[in-house]
Amino acid sequence: MRNAFSSALVAAAKLDPRILLLTGDHGYALFDEFRKACPDQYINAGIAEQNMVGVAAGLAKGGFRPFVYGLSAFVPIRVLEQIKLDVCYEQLPVVFIGDGAGVVYSSLGSSHQSTEDIAALRAIPNITILSPADRYEMTQCIKLALISDRPVYLRMGKADLQPVHESLPDFQVGDLCNIKHGTNKMCFIATGSMVSTAIIVSKEFEDVSVWSAPCIKPLNIDTVIDITRSHQLIVTLEEHSVYGGLGSAVSEIATGYAPTWICRIGIQDRFSQFCGNYEYLIQEHKLDIDSVLVQIENFLFHCYGNRESV
Amino acid sequence: MPRESAPMQKFDPKKLRQTVLKMAYAGSTVHIGCAFSIVEILAVLYRSHLNLVNNNPEDPLRDYLVLSKGHGVMAQYACMHELGWLTDDDIQNYFHDGTVLKGLSDAHVKGLEVSSGSLGHGLSIGVGLALAAKRKHTNQRCFAIVGDGEINEGAIWEALLFAAHFELSNLLVIVDKNGYQAMGTTDEVMSLGNIADKFRAFGFETREVNGHDELELDRVIRDLMNLNSKAPRAIVAHTVKGKGVSFMEDDNRWHYTRLNEDTYKSAIAELKSEEPLSIS
Secondary structure (H helix, E strand, O other), rough: HHHHHHHHHHHHHHOOOOOOEEEEEOOOOHHHHHHHOHOOOOOOEEOOOHHHHHHHHHHHOOOOEEEEEHHHOOOOOOHHHHHHHHHHHHOOOOEEEEOOEOOHHHHOOOOOOEHHHHHHHHHHOOOEOOOOOOHHHHHHHHHHHOOOOOHHHHEEOOOOOOOOOOOOOOOOOOOOOOOOOOOEEEEEEEEEOOOHHHHHHHHOOOOOOOEEEOEEEEOOOOHHHHHOOOOEEEEEEEEEEEOOOOHHHHHHHHHHHOOOOOEEEEEEEOOOOOOOOOHHHHHOOOOOHHHHHHHHHHHHHHHHEEEOOO | OOOOOOOOOOOOHHHHHHHHHHHHHHHHOHHHHHOOOHHHHHHHHHHHHHHOOOOOOOOOOOEEEEEEOOOHHHHHHHHHHOHHHHHHHHHHHHOOOOOOOOOOOOOOOOOHHHHHHOOOOOHHHHHHHHHHHHOOHHHHHHHHEEEOOOOHHHHHHHHHHHHHOOOOOEEEEEEEOOOOOOOHHHHHHOOOOHHHHHHHHHOOEEEEEEEHHHHHHHHHHHHHHHHHOOOOOEEEOOOOOOOOOOOOOOOOOOOOOOOOHHHHHHHHHHHOOOOOOOOO
């Protein structure tokens, strides 16, 4: 997925000299190709993220197309106010790339993990939030970011998972992607790294639909209503807090238009407690396949009194 | 025999201060003191230095005036009124419901480059504008006004590092050193030491001026911008908060105090009493 990101950005920057890549001294190796191909369009702004976002706003006002790269713990979290006031208030075409979202930096601890980035940005007007699940969605997300005339946040989570699509999906801003059609009254909607988990877990049930949400804001209301109307149970999955992310966005639409049972699987309002590798941290947060299955079974029991109803 | 006098020049500070007072009285607003300390700085910039192409606040080749200390925005409104960018109605209806001019610099208003007032934002945007101009090889310049209280913000120092590293010689940062911030003097709240020395240490071509002496301001800005140096430029302008109305000068209450009929009238009277003669 990181290669897809790098290739798409390099290809675009070669064609459009207005594209500038700003980084807060992060992205070692990731930007080798970019620096080689477009050295004049690469700006290392130093370990100074607040200024970097302000500078990006000024560059955008001056006619450039800045891509601001950082770890998602810093971009957007550390610079939330700059994103709000300097960029979103003026609706400037700045693209923010938050890398390592979720618990990717498992062994570095809470300073480098971010499970609140989507929630924080969702409440800011004018910004589009993209959260690709694989390299194909990433390629399409970069394409959408490039043609956007407004602020975009591109959340880059666990990047080396297997593709969930077989080819480039043709989605637009707001669209959900259907991965798997099914007739079960239960349906999964997932984003980012949790789409592949959703696909695997779905096999434990008969004929469950799976949707990927590569765009969390805006979220196509009609599609979500169609899904919630045609299913009794929705399971949302994300490597993000259960507050304010995909699960919240789906629930907000459902409560307004087509209420149904929704099980929000994500980080349960807690920081990581221990050090460990990515798989360990995913287990700690009960986002591994077995734990997700247990949560869904508990949910079914809560809804129907037994697991066998679906 | 009538005395000879200079023709009344545009951006007369006394007139600008009267406009500020009119707005502050009409809108019952605060922040008069921090508008008054930058009146001469703005007057000199608008009169002699800002290239306002075709008097169009949106011309893509204009020079940029970034008011990072957004609290002084009434002084900028007064200048924009002189330019014809704001009408008498805008001044008279300041802060009325449904109007567009707010109490802090707001980029949705044509002529204001940044949304500021949350401090430490504007300078970085100004740095980005200066960098954009450099990259496009235009001769646009960026003049950014920051408050001395504002430079408590860490982002200011990030911006200074960046401006020096990227050799933004088309950037002039003017520090309005009026010696006060919201809760007291800068010495009481957060000692700044020697601001000019700090800017020099960050790689800026730096001068200190009396921020109310228009001739000195004009000369030093010209000298700095004509320097053959790759460094960004800075001026530490020694100013007086509330400058121009005796009972407001150096009295931090006028950061927060609203005008009543008495204070409004006496402030206006004081500014009018010393008005230079004009050729009619």
